[in-house]
Amino acid sequence: MITREQVLEVLRDVEDPEIHKSIVELEMVKDIDIRGSHVSVEVLLTIRGCPLHTTIENAVREKLLALDGVETVDVKIGHMNDEERAKFTSKLRGRPEPQSVPPILAPDSGIQFIAVASGKGGVGKSTVTANLAKAMAAQGLRVGIIDADIYGFSIPGIFGVKTKRPTVIDDLIIPIEVAGVKLISMHFFVPDNSPVVWRGPMLGKMLRNFFGEVHWGDLDVVLLDLPPGTGDIAMDVHQLLPKSKEIIVTTPQAGASDVAVRAGVMGMRTNHEIIGVVENMSYLECGHCGERTYVFGRGGGERVASELRTELLAQIPLANMDEQATPLFEEGTRQAEVFHALAQKIVDKTGLGQAVAAESRTS
Ligand SMILES: Nc1ncnc2c1ncn2[C@@H]1O[C@H](COP(=O)(O)OP(=O)(O)O)[C@@H](O)[C@H]1O
Numbered sequence: 001m002i003t004r005e006q007v008l009e010v011l012r013d014v015e016d017p018e019i020h021k022s023i024v025e026l027e028m029v030k031d032i033d034i035r036g037s038h039v040s041v042e043v044l045l046t047i048r049g050c051p052l053h054t055t056i057e058n059a060v061r062e063k064l065l066a067l068d069g070v071e072t073v074d075v076k077i078g079h080m081n082d083e084e085r086a087k088f089t090s091k092l093r094g095r096p097e098p099q100s101v102p103p104i105l106a107p108d109s110g111i112q113f114i115a116v117a118s119g120k121g122g123v124g125k126s127t128v129t130a131n132l133a134k135a136m137a138a139q140g141l142r143v144g145i146i147d148a149d150i151y152g153f154s155i156p157g158i159f160g161v162k163t164k165r166p167t168v169i170d171d172l173i174i175p176i177e178v179a180g181v182k183l184i185s186m187h188f189f190v191p192d193n194s195p196v197v198w199r200g201p202m203l204g205k206m207l208r209n210f211f212g213e214v215h216w217g218d219l220d221v222v223l224l225d226l227p228p229g230t231g232d233i234a235m236d237v238h239q240l241l242p243k244s245k246e247i248i249v250t251t252p253q254a255g256a257s258d259v260a261v262r263a264g265v266m267g268m269r270t271n272h273e274i275i276g277v278v279e280n281m282s283y284l285e286c287g288h289c290g291e292r293t294y295v296f297g298r299g300g301g302e303r304v305a306s307e308l309r310t311e312l313l314a315q316i317p318l319a320n321m322d323e324q325a326t327p328l329f330e331e332g333t334r335q336a337e338v339f340h341a342l343a344q345k346i347v348d349k350t351g352l353g354q355a356v357a358a359e360s361r362t363s
């Protein structure tokens with residue numbers, strides 16, 4: 001005799017492929033009907049035409065057929081009505097009241113925020129954010145990126161997911177996951193190539209949505225790619241951020257380092273603790289003899305670090321972008337090596353090492 005409980009028990013292992021939670025826990029399984037050795041169930045999906053419905057359907061069928069005594073299975077795919085969907089999204093948010101603090105900003109969330117700032121654009125702030133995130137994910141951390149560079153968003157391009165669009169269930173957004181990193185960016189919410197012309201209040205609202213309306217799930221660390229500079233927009237975004245740590249990116253030349261110091265000072269004014277400085281495009285290394293050419297001069301990173309009374313965490317060599325197809329540096333390159341060392345330093349400095357240890361225990 002097959003019971004309803006047995007059916008639910010085996011289906012507990014089936015996860016929604018986007019939300020990474022059990023379909024039983026999400027109450028997506030309805031209408032369980034058992035007649036002898038025949039079991040039929042209905043699985044309710046959030047939206048009509050969900051492209052992943054066959055993935056779920058097959059997983060459910062497989063699990064049911066593996067159950068002792070089951071010979072035939074009928075899996076129906078249904079869709080939630082408005083009421084069911086509202087219940088579903090509030091369950092995902094974890095808190096029913098819409099005005100409450102978003103789960104990832106809750107003081108007990110245990111998530112570290114690290115903002116990546118620079119005095120000016122073009123120094124490699126986004127490149128550093130993306131490669132650092134990838135290196136941290138490779139260490140076993142659960143990593144998210146908020147592309148807070150509302151006007152100059154480039155994170156989706158770096159990860160090669162420019163044409164993707166996140167799934168939106170009512171007003172809950174599922175971040176795009178790539179290279180073990182969950183990302184969200186303005187890019188996903190503007191029509192192709194149209195410039196973003198939103199001003200103050202809209203901008204703040206959008207950024208707040210990135211915290212509150214995105215289903216981040218469990219994370220250890222969120223990196224924020226801040227707008228460059230020390231102007232109003234950068235200041236607004238700084239102020240919106242929760243208590244965050246901060247990394248300053250600069251290039252080696254004097255002009256870049258002056259303005260990087262100002263960006264660091266601005267971060268401190270908003271109570272961000274500066275973890276250190278990353279100098280990017282530090283030198284070009286000859287692939288044959290290892291000789292270094294200091295294309296943009298030397299000393300910028302050291303200078304910024306000493307003026308902000310912090311340390312120079314890493315010097316990223318210049319890559320030959322003609323040979324290097326992707327700005328996410330591949331394993332085996334000098335750049336990837338330096339980013340792994342940088343990730344390790346940051347993990348040690350911020351106490352994220354405990355999260356790495358916990359994850360390796362559970363997996
Ligand atoms: N270490 C590096 N070697 C070679 N090119 C780099 C390096 N870092 C960044 N770049 C390139 O420089 C440009 C600016 O980098 P980006 O990360 O977009 O800067 P920002 O976010 O500060 O504006 C991009 O085209 C990027 O591919």
Ligand SMILES: [Mg+2]
Pocket residue numbers: 125126127149152153154
């Ligand atoms: Mg950028």
